[in-house]
Amino acid sequence: MAEAVLHTKQLTNYIDGIWEEKAVETTPVINPATGQSIVDVPLSTAEDVDRAVAAAKKAQKEWALVPAPQRAEVLFKIGTLLKERKERLAQLLTMENGKVIEEARGEVQEGIDMAFYMAGEGRRMFGQTVPSELKDKFAMSVRAPIGVVGIITPWNFPIAIATWKSFPAIVAGNAVVWKPATETPIMAYELAKICEEAGLPKGVLNVVFGKGSTVGDKMVHHDDIRVISFTGSNDTGRNIAAECGRQLKKVSLEMGGKNAVIVMDDADLDLAVEGILWSAFGTSGQRCTACSRVIVHENVKSALEERLLAAMEGLTIGNGLDEKIKVGPIINQAGIEKINKYIEIGKQEGAKLLAGGFELKDGAYAGGYYFTPTLFTDVRADMRIAQEEIFGPVVSLIPVKSFAEAIEVNNSVTYGLSSSIFTRDVNQVFQAQRDLDTGIVYVNAGTTGAEIHLPFGGTKGTGNGHRDSGVQALDVFTEWKAVYVDYSGKLQRAQIDVE
Ligand code: UN1
Numbered sequence: 368m369a370e371a372v373l374h375t376k377q378l379t380n381y382i383d384g385i386w387e388e389k390a391v392e393t394t395p396v397i398n399p400a401t402g403q404s405i406v407d408v409p410l411s412t413a414e415d416v417d418r419a420v421a422a423a424k425k426a427q428k429e430w431a432l433v434p435a436p437q438r439a440e441v442l443f444k445i446g447t448l449l450k451e452r453k454e455r456l457a458q459l460l461t462m463e464n465g466k467v468i469e470e471a472r473g474e475v476q477e478g479i480d481m482a483f484y485m486a487g488e489g490r491r492m493f494g495q496t497v498p499s500e501l502k503d504k505f506a507m508s509v510r511a512p513i514g515v516v517g518i519i520t521p522w523n524f525p526i527a528i529a530t531w532k533s534f535p536a537i538v539a540g541n542a543v544v545w546k547p548a549t550e551t552p553i554m555a556y557e558l559a560k561i562c563e564e565a566g567l568p569k570g571v572l573n574v575v576f577g578k579g580s581t582v583g584d585k586m587v588h589h590d591d592i593r594v595i596s597f598t599g600s601n602d603t604g605r606n607i608a609a610e611c612g613r614q615l616k617k618v619s620l621e622m623g624g625k626n627a628v629i630v631m632d633d634a635d636l637d638l639a640v641e642g643i644l645w646s647a648f649g650t651s652g653q654r655c656t657a658c659s660r661v662i663v664h665e666n667v668k669s670a671l672e673e674r675l676l677a678a679m680e681g682l683t684i685g686n687g688l689d690e691k692i693k694v695g696p697i698i699n700q701a702g703i704e705k706i707n708k709y710i711e712i713g714k715q716e717g718a719k720l721l722a723g724g725f726e727l728k729d730g731a732y733a734g735g736y737y738f739t740p741t742l743f744t745d746v747r748a749d750m751r752i753a754q755e756e757i758f759g760p761v762v763s764l765i766p767v768k769s770f771a772e773a774i775e776v777n778n779s780v781t782y783g784l785s786s787s788i789f790t791r792d793v794n795q796v797f798q799a800q801r802d803l804d805t806g807i808v809y810v811n812a813g814t815t816g817a818e819i820h821l822p823f824g825g826t827k828g829t830g831n832g833h834r835d836s837g838v839q840a841l842d843v844f845t846e847w848k849a850v851y852v853d854y855s856g857k858l859q860r861a862q863i864d865v866e
Contacts, residue, residue, distance in 0.1 A: 370458060370688075371454070371455040371456075371458035371459050371462075373405065373406055373459065373553060375406065376406060376407065377389050377390070377393060377406065377407040377408075377409070378406060378407070378408050378409065378552055378553070378556045378576065379409060380409060380411055380415050380419070380573075380574065380575050380576065381556075381559045381563075381572070381573060381574040382415065382418050382419045382422050382573050382574075382575070383418070383419075383422035383425075383426070383569050383570045383573065384422075384563065384568075384569020384570060385569075389409075390409030390410065390411065392409065392410040393407040393408060393409050393410060394407065394408055394410055394549060394577075395407055395408075396408050396463055396549075396550065396551070396552060396553065397550075397699065398462050398463065398465070399464070399465035399695075399696040399697065399698050399699060399735060399736050400461075400462075400465050400685075400686040400687060400688070400695060400696045400735045401686065401734050401735055402733075402734030402735055402736075403734065405462055405463060405553070406553065408549060408552040408576045408577070409576050409577060410549075410576070410577040410578060410581070411575040411576050411577040411581075411582050412577075412581065412582075413581060413582070413584075413585040415575050415582070416544065416575055416582055416585040416586055416589065417585070417589075419544045419573035419574075419575050420515055420544055420573075420586075420589050420591050420592060421591075422569070422570040422573055423515040423542035423543065423544050423570055423571070423573055423591075424514070424515050424542070424591050425570055426542045426568055426569060426570025426571050427512070427514055427515055427540070427541060427542035427570075427571070429568070430537075430540055430541075430542060430568060430571050431512045431540040431541075433540070435489040435490070435492050435538060435539075435540065436489045436490050437489075438489055438537065438538050438540065439485070439486040439487070439488065439489020439490060439538055440486070440489075441537075441562075441565050441566055441567050442482050442483075442485050442486040442489065442534055442537065442538055442565075443482070443483065443486040444565035444566060445482045445534075445561055445562055445565040445567070446479050446482030446483045446486060447565075448561045448564060448565055449475065449478050449479045449482055449558075449561060450479050452557070452561070453472060453475050453476070453479065454472070455557075456471075456475045456478075456526065456554070456557055457471035457472040457474075457475050458471070458688065459553050459554070459557060460474060460475065460525065460526060460551075460553075460554055461687045461688050461695070462553070462688070463525070463550070463551045463552075463553045463554070464522060464523070464525060464550070464551050464698065465651070465687055465695040465696040465697070465698060465736075466650050466651075466653075466687055466695050467687035467692050467693065467694070467695045468687055468688055468689075468690060469690070470649060470650055470687075471687070474524055474526055474527045475526060475527075477524075477526075477527035477530065477531075477819055478526045478527055478529075478530040478558070480818075480819045480820075481527070481530040481531055481534050481819045481836065482530065482534055484534075484819055484820050485534040485535055485537075485538045486538070488535070488538055488838065488841065489538050492510055492538075492539070492841070494507055494508050494509035494510055495507060495508045499851065500861060500862075500865050501853070501855070501859045501861065501864065501865065502855060502859070502866075503853065503854050503855035503856075503859075504851060504852065504853045504854070504855060504859060505851070505852040505853075505854065506849070506850070506851050506852075507849075507850050508847050508848065508849050508850070509847075509848050509850060510539065510841060510845035510846070510847065510848075511540075511845060511846045511847075511848045512539050512540030512541045512844070512845060512846075513541055513593045513594050513617070513844060513845065513846055514541060514542075514591070514593040514594075515541065515542050515543075515544060515591050515592050515593060516536045516541045516542070516543055516544070516592065516593065516594040516595075516596065516844060517543075517544050517545075517546070517586040517587070517589070517592040517594065517595045517596070518532040518533055518536070518543060518544075518545045518546070518595075518596045518597075519545075519546050519579070519583055519586065519595065519596070519597045519598070519599065519607075520532065520545070520546070520547050520548060520555075520598055520599075521548050521598050521599045522548035522549075522550035522551040522698055523650065523653045523654060523655070523698070523758075524598075524654075525547060525548060525551035525552075525553075525554040525555065526554040526557075526558060527819075528598050528835065529545065529547065529554065529555065529558060530558075531819065531823065531835040531836040531840060532596045532598075532835060532840070532843075533545060533572065535836075535840040535841050535843070535844050536594075536596075536843075536844040537567070537571060537572065539841055539844045539845045541594075541844050542570060542571045542572070542573075543571065543572050543573065544573045544575065544586060544592065545559075545572065545573065545574050545575070546574075546575055546576065546577070546579075546582050546583055546586060547574065547576065548599075549576065549577060549578060550698055550699065552576050555574050555576070556574070559572060559574045579603060583603075583607075587607050587610050587611065587616075588610065588614075590614075592616070593616060593617065594616065594617040594618070594619070594843065594844060595607060595611055595616060595617070595618045595619070596618075596619040596833075596835070596843055596844075597618070597619070597620050597621070598620075598621040598622075598655070598835070599622065600622065600623070601622045601623060601756075601828060604620040604621075604622040604830075605622075607620070608620060608831060617843070618831065618833075619830075619831070619833035619834075619835070619843040620830045620831045620833070621655065621784075621823070621824050621825070621829065621830050621835055622655075622828065622829055622830060623655045623756045623758075623782060623784065623829060624655050624656060624657075624756065624782045624783070624784030624785055624805075624814075624825060624829055625659060625660065625753075625754065625755070625756055625780040625781075625782045626646075626656055626657060626658050626659060626660070626782075626784055626785040626786060626787075626805070626814040627658065627659075627660035627661065627662050627765075627776070627777045627786055627787070627814070628642060628643050628646065628647075628658045628660070628661050628662070628786075628787045628788075628789065628813060628814060629662045629663075629773045629774075629777060629786070629787065629788040629789065629790075629799070630643075630661060630662070630663045630664065630667060630671055630789045631664050631667075631770065631773070631788065631789060631790040631792065631795060632664040632666040632667045633790055633791045633792055634667070634789035634790050634791065635789065635791070635811075636667060636670055636671055636674055637674065638789065638811065639671065639789040640671070640674045640675050640678050641678075642658075642787065642789065642811070642812055642813035643658055643661055643675060643762070643813060644675070644678050644679070644682070645813050645815065646658040646787070646813025646814045646815040646816070647659065647661075647740075647760065647762045647813075648679075648682055648693070648694050648740045648760045649815060650695075650815075651694055651695055651696065651697055651738065651759060651760050652757070652758065652759045652760040652761060653697065653698060653702070653758050653759065654815055655784055655785075655829075656784060656785040656807070656814050656815045656816075656817065657758075657814065657815060658762065658787070658813055658814040658815070659756070659757055659761060659762060659763065660746075660753055660762070660763050660764075660765055660776075660777075661675075661762055661763070661764045661765065662765050662767055662773045662776050662777060663764055663765070663766055663767070664766075664767060664768075664769075664773070665766045665767065665768055668744075668764070668766045671764075672721065672742075672744060672764065675742060676721060676722055676742065679722055679723075679740050679742065681693075682694050682740050684727065684732075684737055684739065684740075685731060685732075685737075686735070694740060694760060696735045696736045696737050697736040697737065697738050697759060698736070699736055700736060702736065702758065702759065703726055703736050703738060705757065705758065705759070706726075706738050706757060706758075706759035706760075706761060707726065709751070709752055709755070709757045709759075709761060710724045710725075710741065710761070712751050712752055713743050713746075713750070713751075713752040713761075713763070716747075716750040716751060716752065717745075717750075718743040718744070718745060718746045718747075718750060718752060718763065719743065719744045719745045720741070720742075720743055721742045721743065721744050721764075722739075722740065722741060722742040723738075723739035723740050723741030723742060723760070723761075724739065724741045725738075725739055726738050726739070727739060738759055738760055739760070740760040740762075741759075741760060741761040741762065742762050742764065743761070743762065743763045743764065744763075744764040745764070745766070746763035746764055746765045747765070748765050748776040748779050749779070750763070753765060753780075754779075754780055754781070756782065770795055770798070770799075773788075774798075774799065774802045774803065777803055777804075777805075778802075778803070778804040781827055781828040782825065782827060782828050782829045783804050783805045783806060783825040783826030783827040783828070783829045784805055784806055784807060784824070784825035784829045785805055785806070785807040785808075785809070785814040785815070785817075785825070786803040786805040786807070786808055786809070786814060787808070787809035787810070787812060787813055787814045788803070788808075788809075788810055788811075789810075789811055790810075790811075796810050804826050804827065805825055805826060805829075806822070806823070806824045806825035806826055806829065806830070806834070807823070807825070817836075819836045819837070820836070820837055820838075821836070821837045822834035822835075822836065822837035822839040822840075823835045823836045823837065
């Protein structure tokens with residue numbers, strides 16, 4: 368297939384079904400593999416947000432009255448179009464984000480899966496009927512849409528995360544104002560085009576671009592936005608939560624992880640190496656679910672190190688459009704600087720650098736933002752490299768003496784997104800799934816690869832108890848309404864007229 372081409376030089380806001388005039392202020396979108404500009408993205412204004420919210424508010428009233436199975440049909444069409452354009456979308460995704468093409472295809476697939484899954488939800492959207500305590504009285508609880516929802520999405524999964532949030536919101540009868548990350552707006556542009564083509568009524572999905580300090584702030588403060596769903600950095604998430612708390616606005620947060628793979632001394636070490644390699648260096652470690660700690664039983668520490676080092680040599684680094692490449696670039700220079708900072712911190716803390724630890728700037732790498740897969744060993748659980756999210760291809764090996772210590776170390780971080788254990792001991796499997804304090808637990812697989820029909824999110828500093836994707840996502844975008852229908856023909860007082 369020919370390489371995908373974007374047929375515009377500047378993206379524009381999409382408000383009330385209209386692709387607007389070109390913006391006054393823009394910023395370039397940079398391909399992190401080459402350093403070259405692909406397209407310009409508007410720096411939308413607070414006034415743009417106001418118009419987007421007004422359009423959403425108007426559209427939502429009618430959209431909420433469309434029966435959910437019919438709303439779902441639009442999502443089904445969206446899924447079909449996403450499927451038809453999968454290769455084009457994957458290529459554009461690799462260009463704007465850098466992830467290797469195989470992973471880009473996987474990410475688009477998450478969007479397709481989410482569309483069909485939520486299309487199915489349109490014919491379920493289950494509520495509950497429960498018996499009333501009174502005769503001739505019917506009681507039920509139903510899901511009601513909330514209104515206008517604001518979604519703020521990150522650059523590392525620019526299409527998948529957007530679908531985890533917008534599709535449940537839409538099928539539940541809400542309207543959306545979406546701010547995608549400035550680094551990766553092309554997926555937003557393409558997805559909005561697809562929604563339009565699939566017949567989503569104007570105003571149900573609106574897209575504004577630009578900086579969080581202007582556009583995100585305005586969304587968070589806007590009285591008519593009733594829910595904010597955010598995935599991104601911890602600091603930003605906490606600020607959003609504080610403001611939403613003040614306004615009593617519902618907020619759903621996913622703010623990263625410090626995920627570990629535990630390797631016990633009875634584990635299949637080759638399988639563990641494969642799991643670590645994929646979840647630590649896939650997406651160049653730029654996943655919230657990425658493995659950045661390996662907690663290894665001391666009996667197999669040197670065997671694991673040896674096999675891991677050998678396997679890391681096979682990791683090809685380069686432009687992700689090349690099918691042979693396994694590790695693509697880092698998103699931008701700021702990302703590289705953050706990783707470099709942690710390499711220095713790790714060295715100062717006394718961790719032993721076994722592999723990598725440097726960026727690649729010359730020859731074939733010139734212009735791009737590349738970092739070598741890195742392995743630290745003899746890391747102590749309380750070191751900063753073992754506690755803080757690095758968001759790059761850096762793994763810290765932490766030796767432990769027992770299963771109990773492994774669990775304790777796993778749980779010693781402020782985050783709680785994903786964890787994994789490699790063991791053949793069935794008792795340890797069940798103890799681990801109970802005791803690992805994370806929202807996602809894997810057994811004999813790495814820390815990445817969540818499926819869209821299960822809840823995605825984490826405990827402790829990862830979030831605030833809500834979940835993306837899965838049927839649980841509907842809880843973010845609906846209110847539970849309790850409905851009582853009394854058909855006795857007389858006034859029956861609950862708690863009082865009970866015989
Ligand atoms: C993220 O990094 O924020 O489970 C999302 C996974 C992917 C999604 C990651 N399905 O690794």
